[in-house]
Amino acid sequence: MPTTIFTPADVQPPVTSPDYLHAAAPTAAAIFTGRAYLRVSKDRHGRMRSPQQQNGEIEQDAAALGIILGDPYTEREAVSASRYTTKKRDGFAELLAELQTDSFGADILYLWESSRGSRRVGEWVTLLDLLEERGVLVRVKTHGRTYNPANPRDRRTLLEDAVDSEYESGKTSDRIRRDVASNAAEGRPHGAPNWGFKAVYDERTGRLINWDKDPKRAPIIWELFDRLKKGHGFMRIAADWEARGITNKGGKPFSPQHLRDLALKPTYTGLRVHKGTLIEAIWPNIVDRATFWKVQEILAGPKHQNYSPRAGRAVHEFTMIIKCDVCGNGIAVSHTKGTRYRCQVKGCVRLADKDGLDEILRAAIWDYLSRPDIYETIAISPKETAELQKIADDLAKLRTELRKAESDEPESVSEAKMMGRLIEKLKTDIGTKERRELELTTPSALRDLMAPGDDIERRWKAAPIETRRKVASILLTPEYLGEVRVTRSPVAGGRVPAAARIRWVRKASAT
Template sequence: MFDPRNGGDYADLIDESVKAMRASALTSERVVRALNANLNHQDGAKPQGHIPYGFQREYAMTKVKGKTAMRPVGQMPDPETAPLVIELFRRVKSGHSFLSIARDWDKRTITSRGGIPFSAQSLRAMCVRKAYIGKRVHREDGEVFEFDASWPVIADFPGSPMKPAAFVTLFKEVGNLLADPARQTVNPGAGKHEYTGALKCDVCSGPIKVSTKTTVPKYTCRDQGCVVINKEGVDRVVQGVVLGYLVREDVYAMVAPADGGAELEAVRSPLAAKRAELAELETAPRPQGARAKVAMLDMIDELEGEITELEERETRLTPGPSPLAELFDHGPDIEPRWKATPVEVKRQIAALLLSTDGPLGQVRVMRVADSESDAVTDRLRWVTTD
């Protein structure tokens, strides 16, 4: 503990703060340097972050500055899941709705790598992912840059039901279809409000809907009518918190998987110890005698196997690109840009931020009787899993 009233502690506190700032700056430089190296690789932009559905990664042990680590060296179509991606594009081009495809895939037990059924929203996001046509997209300072990737088109694999060039054409046709303002994929009146999907009733935990039966729109409990509250006031409070979060530059940076923090640290500690042990063995004098040499080689092989396993876990838990950066760009004039953002995208951002395991917590509407007052701020409860 530091006591700022103590001169020595105050000096140490300032010194540690400067060191922390420098360490943060060095980490930022390393991340940017690695990102630029991946984007400008001579063989095309290298893969980084989450693996798009339909692809599989190839990993290899590489040495960088004397350190051995498991690193991705390639990305290729997965013969088992790539045909499903092609099926998705073909069905959308034929006029199938994302909801009908999601329901069909759920019946066929087609899920993501994590075993989660695909939603209509996730299928739509797949249909605009340029990784499927061998491109990598990078966003920086509000601008979007596109690079030729080092991986092939998703249809470029033995036994593919489609030629790569034909899939590129199909991808563009689906993109034009989705960009058509006349396209309507939801029932009239559905999904018109950015926060209805994120708000919950604090009494029954049911969803919240918008009621326009009165002259002033209200949020009300959809299932049992437990709560009623002024919509404009809630929107003003929630939007203020959301924009206060979106204005921060750090939230668009690299983020770890939902449960990766503590687990990642638990992996890195023994990994560092085993690397040090391996380095010590490799630099130690070779023992005399065949048995001793064999025993030493066995120890090295065992350590290398353990290190490989730990590095694979470290790779899975290593921070990847923030999903928020794919929906909304950091920059100035956040309020007018938020106002111009489509409601569908706002709802996706709200779902990402306003949940029990999200950074802002789930917004629950309380009854007046359970609140300190009838003010909107007193009737909203922000709930997290912590």
């Protein structure tokens, strides 16, 4: 600690004195040293002082009093001093640590205002105890006073400030919670807008009013949902966006996982989530409700349940869609002795004429999608559209209830049994809804992926492999063209054409 003519602990002015420094020695040449604690304030309106502003005013005050200032303690980010925050203040922790190890190295702790120190009474008491032990005074700039934590009256004043600050912090926290709950019930936005939206503030008060579509980013969000609906994969979209220079808020390219996170956000279809409940929002939707729920159905499918960035890298149109006629498992491509089809699980069947089978399947799909009557086959009536919307809403609620039921911890055996019955019922209801949704959406999915028309061959060849595979997985089923099964070769060791090795399994009513 720097040398002084007298130490702060020796200064015992009358309790009526306005300030220890002024009362200490108008006649003594005292040299005091100080260090400031500067806390970042979260305030977009500019009413609070920034660390630079706080430090500037403290330096002016110190110069007027002849106090030599050392390096300040400064928070690196805006962290609340209240007891409601979960983050730690690194600058404050450093201050306490140096007081505990007696390496503070100054006579005075400078604060811009007492609430800059802490709004937690317990934390504030710890600080005052350490200051008292080390004989360090507290200078509060906005009070224009210096306090001695060893003096009972000064200590009471500082503690009253802490109690008042904690009380005000509590009232603020309660008000914020009420506002958040009220905003949620009314579908109002809260916090920073998702990518694709922009915040709209009141010009007079600076308060958040709503979110609105970002004219540059909103069309890109719509593109994401539209491409997912049409069968594009996340890796393909991410690579395309990176090539076009589309970046996230941090200026970095979107990863496939980040794109998936965006696609799951109900905010894009005008819904707000509050405590697991979907609420109609006041902001405009970027994506229509039907498209949003269709994408959710796709992402909830088996292919996306355990999503990894490498998912969706299939390079062949019909692998695992066509089946082995012996065991019923999927047929995949094998490159042993050339490129051929082979039963993936047991190797029951092998077909050397892969190209021949692919040509047969493409021709069947192109012929089917070029027929004019197929428009009517895949169309959904207005009544079915309304039913589909209700199913989507019901499924969202049921899935939310299921997640909550599965995460709750039962407190007794009877409660566990009751929750078990509830979970089973929810799963049954979800399964029923999903089956009906599949009945309604399969034709529309086909329409969205690849609408029928004369130029189907050109559009098929231009479509991404993911889209072609999804169309094939719909059409090569018993309900449509028929499930394709590869049979065993009738000639041992012979090369039999593909047309003689396939069996079409169709329903009686299939077209």
